[in-house]
Structure formats: structure tokens, C-alpha cells
Amino acid sequence: MSVLKSWTGGAIVLLALAGGLRAEVTVSQSNDPGEVAEQGLMSVLWQERSAMSAIDKRRVTALTMAPARSKNVASQKNLPPVLSAEWLSKQPAANGGDQFQCLSQALYFEARGESVKGQQAVAEVILNRVDDPRFPGSICGVVHQSNRRGCQFSWYCDGKPDRVRNPAAYAEVAKVARAMIDGAPRSLTEGATYFHTRAVYPSWSRRFDKTAAIGHHIFYADPIRTAEN
Known part of the structure; x- marks a missing residue:
């Protein structure tokens, strides 16, 4: 009986030592025991990144950002x-101050031959620029902005009344x-x-992402930057 106990005790000691050795080897493979958990997290993040990269970049933006609205909102109901x-036929005659006049003029000279949808699209570009810190912070500032070739909107400085x-x-x-403001x-x-x-295909358009083609106009936005580019 004592021999059996002695053998059993020895086996337990050997197993404990073996377990300790395995534990030591496991830890020695990584200087940080938390690396196993970190590797699991990295695997999850990699799978998520792969799944997100399969979705159109602008679709991701649309899903994660609220629709842009004008800053000066009177009523949206x-x-x-x-x-x-x-809808426009049921609205009263529109009026407003300087910013309203600037947007109305821009739509008249840039898009009066377009459908209402086309006019709305041009208004969107102007208001998007107002909200973009790279452009002037007012409608009139955007509409009247000049560049090296003249003006951002050619009708404003083409020399014609x-x-x-x-x-x-x-x-x-x-x-x-009025509705867009x-x-x-x-x-x-x-x-x-x-x-x-x-009617034209300017060289600058190749630097941007095409986002829409409405009526006689094609619209572009800055490329969305991702970790891959």
C-alpha cells in the first residue's frame, strides 16, 4: 500500500512539473501573456476591416453621417x-436677404435650364462649399469667389451684364x-x-470622385481617404 502511495505521489509530482514546464514554455513564447488576447482582438479587427473594404466608400459615409442640412434652418416640417x-408650384413667391439673392442668382445663371432636381443639385454644391472650411463661409462668398483663372462660377466675371x-x-x-436655405x-x-x-471634361475632374450625374451636370467630391490609400 505504501509503495502504491509512493508511486502515486511521484506521478502527481511529475505531472505537476510537466504542467509547470508547459506553462513556462507557453509564457516563454511570448514576453507578454496578454499577447494571446491581443492577437484575438487583431483578428477580429482584421475581419471587420476586410468586411468594410468590400462596401462602397461613399455608402459607408452615407450610413455613418447624418444628411447635410443648411445651417440656417427656418422650418423643415x-x-x-x-x-x-x-411642390414648388404650391409655394408662395420666395424672398430673402443678400444670401438668398446670391443663391438665386447662381441657380438662375448656372441651372435655369435644368429640371428642379438639377437646380437642387447645384444648390447643394454651393451650400456644401459654405460648410467646407476650404471655401468662404457664406453663400455670397462662395458664389463670388475668384481663382487663378477668374471666378469659380464663370458667369459672375465673364464681362457680361x-x-x-x-x-x-x-x-x-x-x-x-429658399427651400435649400x-x-x-x-x-x-x-x-x-x-x-x-x-459638354466638357476638365482635367481637374480626374482628381475627384464622381458622385452624381443629373441633367446637364456631373458632380464630384473629394476622394474619401481610408487606411488603404
Whole structure:
């Protein structure tokens, strides 16, 4: 009986020593015992990154950011997400101060031949620029901004008088301007801050992401930067 106990006790000691050796080897493979947990976390993060990279970058932005709205919001209760001729026909004549006048003029000279949707898209670009610190912080500042080639909006400094010769068209774009200033969602161009007509293909457009093509205009935004680029 004593021999059996002695053998059993010896076996227990050997097993304990073996376990200790295994434990020592396990720890010695990593100078930090927490690395195992860290490796698991890195694996999860890698899987998440791989899944996110499979989604269109602008779709991720749309999912994670609230729709842009004008800063000076009077009332948004009766404003549709996309303006329409039918909705505009039910609105009273639009009016407002200097900023309203600047946006109305810009829409008249840039987009009076567009559909209401096309006019809304151009208004979005102007308001997106107002909210972008790289551009002037007011509608009039954006519309009147100059560059090395002249003006951001060519009609403003093309040397021709800026006369409104079509009062009906101006009245319509003025309603669009009023709605956008009052907070209609910027739901058409995915944050675009640039556009050009389909008749041209400027070299600068290659540096940006195309976000929409509406009417006679194509819209662009800055590329979204990710960890991969």
C-alpha cells in the first residue's frame, strides 16, 4: 500500500512539473501573456476591416453621417427630400436677404435650364462649399469667389451684364434657393463640392470622385481617404 502511495505521489509530482514546464514554455513564447488576447482582438479587427473594404466608400459615409442640412434652418416640417415642380408650384413667391439673392442668382445663371432636381443639385454644391472650411463661409462668398483663372462660377466675371431676362425662370429658382436655405436635405450629390457640364471634361475632374450625374451636370467630391490609400 505504501509503495502504491509512493508511486502515486511521484506521478502527481511529475505531472505537476510537466504542467509547470508547459506553462513556462507557453509564457516563454511570448514576453507578454496578454499577447494571446491581443492577437484575438487583431483578428477580429482584421475581419471587420476586410468586411468594410468590400462596401462602397461613399455608402459607408452615407450610413455613418447624418444628411447635410443648411445651417440656417427656418422650418423643415414641410420640406420634401427631393424638390419637384409640383411642390414648388404650391409655394408662395420666395424672398430673402443678400444670401438668398446670391443663391438665386447662381441657380438662375448656372441651372435655369435644368429640371428642379438639377437646380437642387447645384444648390447643394454651393451650400456644401459654405460648410467646407476650404471655401468662404457664406453663400455670397462662395458664389463670388475668384481663382487663378477668374471666378469659380464663370458667369459672375465673364464681362457680361448679369441681367435676369426670364422672370418666370428666376421665380422658380428662387423657390429652390429658399427651400435649400430653409433646410431641405442635400440628398442628391453625396456631398459634392464641384461640378461641370457634360459638354466638357476638365482635367481637374480626374482628381475627384464622381458622385452624381443629373441633367446637364456631373458632380464630384473629394476622394474619401481610408487606411488603404
